[in-house]
Amino acid sequence: MASETQLPHGDDLTIDGERRRDFIYVATGAFAAVGAAAVVWPLINQMNPSADVLALASIDLDLAAIQPGQAIVVPWRGKPVFARQLTPAEIAAANKVDAKTLRDPETLAQRTKPGNEKWLITLGVCTHLGCVPLGAREGEKRGDFGGYFCPCHGSQYDTAGRIRAGPAPKNLEVPQYAFKSPTSVAIG
Amino acid sequence: MSFPWAKHYEPTTDFGRYMDSRLPLPRLVYGALGAGYPTPKNLNYFYNFGVLAGVALVIQIITGVVLGMHYAANTGIAFDSVEFIMRDVNNGWMLRYMHAVGASFFFAVVYVHIFRGLYYGSYKPPREVLWLLGLVIFLLMMATAFMGYVLVWGQMSFWGATVITNLFSAVPIVGEAIHTWLLGGFSPDNATLNRFFSLHYLLPFIIFGVIILHVWALHIPGSNNPTGVDVKGPQDTVPFHPYYTAKDFFGLGVYLTIFAIFVFFLPNALGEVDNYIPANPLSTPPHIVPEWYLLPFYAILKAFTTNFLFIPAKLWGVLAMLSAILLLFFLPWLDTSPVRSNSYRPLNRIFFWVLVADCILLGVCGGKLAEEPWVRIGQLASAYYFAHFLIIIPLIARFEKTLPLPNSISESVLAKYGRTPPPGSAGSFGGTMPQPAE
Ligand code: HEM
């Protein structure tokens, strides 16, 4: 097209000093940017969890063999779950603190199921940087608050699995679960 | 590039002339590493470490590519494939030890290289961009080494990957999404291992590219030197070849000797025994630590144990660890002293050594369990680290009384041997006033 090879002259300019060309440049640039974004997104999104990873699994857990003061560790979705039967003393210790003063304020009742306060079921994943805290297995260190102790950077959890000292921001996470009978739960 | 008195490349053969007018590669080498590159004549052995770092990278790439021929990036067999390299692959044990020890040596060399730059003020104008590119290389190295360490899929690999990727979850709002995206799941698993292998293979070549920029940026002003005084004339320089090629080869010989001692006699001295236990997602080892070269940063991460100023301890730790490195990017503008070399900065020199001691102390704290007194010591050492760069350095730059600079490199070299420059040369070339950095 002949007009496109000509240098801009007075007629091409609007009153504001814009040329028809300016619009074409901006339109081309915008189109290219949208196109680039459309290509980049799949390249980024491929790194998100694939369908098989997202397929959620649930497990049934038998609590009958857990004595008061004992806990078991079971794997669930690649992470450990701690299931503990609290002793009356541990329950009393957890209820004695004023939840409002805690870093992540929650009462023991909010972290357990009604009528089943003695069963504390949490993820065994420190909310700091993801280590597995000590204290679920026999003879492991349980920290100054008698719950769990994370060896990685020294986070301490109390008997309700609430964060009390150290760098972790949150209480140990309580997974979704439901009692199927007085001594068995389904997690997930 | 280079000084006016640099020798010019003259092809001596017909083939040389043929190539010179088509692809002048020999000309490039001649001007960059050959007789055509005038270099300050007073460089000491600390100036060998740049070349050593380059060699260390080449060793990593060569051994890495051959390891990649036998390694399997699948959580079910990754650990076994490394053991298979150690036991069954011909000379596999040697290649793997060269790669593992090589990573440690690479960092050791780069740390000396960085502290050399700090001591002689090599980050100051006109070498700021050179310094920034070096820091980019350092960041890429840390990412590469971290991902390489995960490939072994031992206990330290797994829990190191867990802890380091969890750092990203401290970011407000989008943190969890980033964390999941990085891992390709909710905890380190097959997707994680695979992408780490892919990136661990890629990043060293990116590092190689940045090194080319780094060397390019070096060749514009040329090397700094132990006096920190600018080159003033031909009497201040010697051609890179044969003077520094010889010196570098000698240093390389010493380096490779020490390297060989470690590879053959102490291959696991710098590593963690726990990484010979296969990864177990249900049990964290009682004491997890990164490799020694990341310990100082790990200590800064651990220094924050309580929330304050409405920012959670976890986020503080992550921010502090990041800023510990990012701070170095601002150093050329934090240190405004016109004098480069610490040889002429009596006060700054003292604090340079305090910083070295502080970094070593941080390294020690990083390797300890989170117990007193190490937590408190780590907090104080971290506080000092930041105070050093943000308070002490700017203050010293303003108030320090520096020593008189030599008139030229040549004069300082001659003075060392009790001689004065012949009249009309050395000092008089670029004016006789002591020349601070511009
Ligand atoms: C910047 C350069 C590099 C650094 C700092 C580096 C660092 C590391 C480290 C620290 C390990 C763990 C060593 C151990 O404990 O066994 C490792 C493993 C590995 N690296 Fe690299 N690496 C580099 C370049 C490469 C390249 C270019 C490849 C090419 C594929 C590669 C392939 C591997 C493989 C296959 C492993 C796992 C086998 C093993 O543990 O020996 N690396 N790397």
Ligand code: FES
């Ligand atoms: S991961 Fe538990 S304290 Fe850091």
